[in-house]
Amino acid sequence: MRLHDHLTSGNGYKARLLLAQLGIPYERIEYDIDNRATRTPEFLAKNPNGRIPVLELDDGSFLPESNAILWYLAEGTPFLPAERRQRAEVLRWMFFEQNHHEPNIAGLRFWIMHAVPTTPLMDLWRPAKRAAGEAALAVMEGHLATRLFFVGDRYGIADIALYAYTHVAPEGGFDLAPYPHVRAWFARVAAQPGYIPITQG
Template sequence: MIRLYDYLISGNGYKVRLLLTQLAIPFERIELNITKGETRTPEFLRKFPNGRIPAVELDDGELLFESNAIIAYFAEGTPFMPVDRFQRAQVLQWLFFEQYSHEPYIASVRYLVMHPDVADPRRAIVDTMMRPRGYDALGVMEGHLKSRDWFVGDSYSIADIALYAYTHVAEEGGFQLGDYPATRAWLERVKSQPRNIPITQS
């Protein structure tokens, strides 16, 4: 059985959990507390040298880390990954956007808010840099979603899963979504997809 190394409140881990659940792929979830260094042990680092979750151990023993690489792997050959070459590139475009322009700000601010006792130098730039750039990412999403239901083509894909993971809990980091009606409507569409699960469901 697939083994998923995870941290329950992580949006990156949630992406994988959500996709596997929606594909009805069984998996064993192994909880690791990132605030206690449980992904930095020699045993974990031998398998996953980046020292982060999520990470998966496949049935054949192959190992894979980085959330968007993992969901791209499982989406291959399913409706969650388009067949059309250009649309596949668009999926990758939004996966890269999520990791470069969205997650470092929206997810990181949420992490800092939820872990007030963790010492982190980024706290000094939350209001001056991180939160404004998070809103910039939300603005890009809002502009894109004003004229379409999904991020790529006419159907739900891993591009939506990747961006939903931290956007739907952005308010936990103090982001206000009131000025983003198209994004809020999209969040409801994603939430209504079959076998959707909450981020806190293991």
């Protein structure tokens, strides 16, 4: 397999972390996303939406969208439960991540890490993104107050999907002090066999 990736991306890290924990060898291809390397005709043939990560499978097909990659890789492994109601719960948290969490928490981190020049829109948008990100963190904090992991009290891809950008939220200016249950869950995730940090390619 090949992973079309960018090292600082939390979405890319989701795939890297699960591939490492599954012990699947793969080739990682790095893209300079600041210089539109994912908007070339060659890349758009892999993902017409012009974004990493994309998993290139052994049959030569391309699978975009980080959480779809997680689901594909985890199928039939302990990282994804077999029971229908629990599987729906995994998806519930992964869609929450992509709709309510990532746009805000990853968004603010991206602006800082990629030194995006500030615009009047960004200045007005920043506090709205921060408030929405805090709301998502509060939902996570409430859920983890009585649970070890997001679904079935067992580590799995819902945890990976939410961990990726939450544990680096301070890089986007979020203070995680008010979320002790989230921080305790960080430690449980980082203690899993095969764990790698986001900085590891």
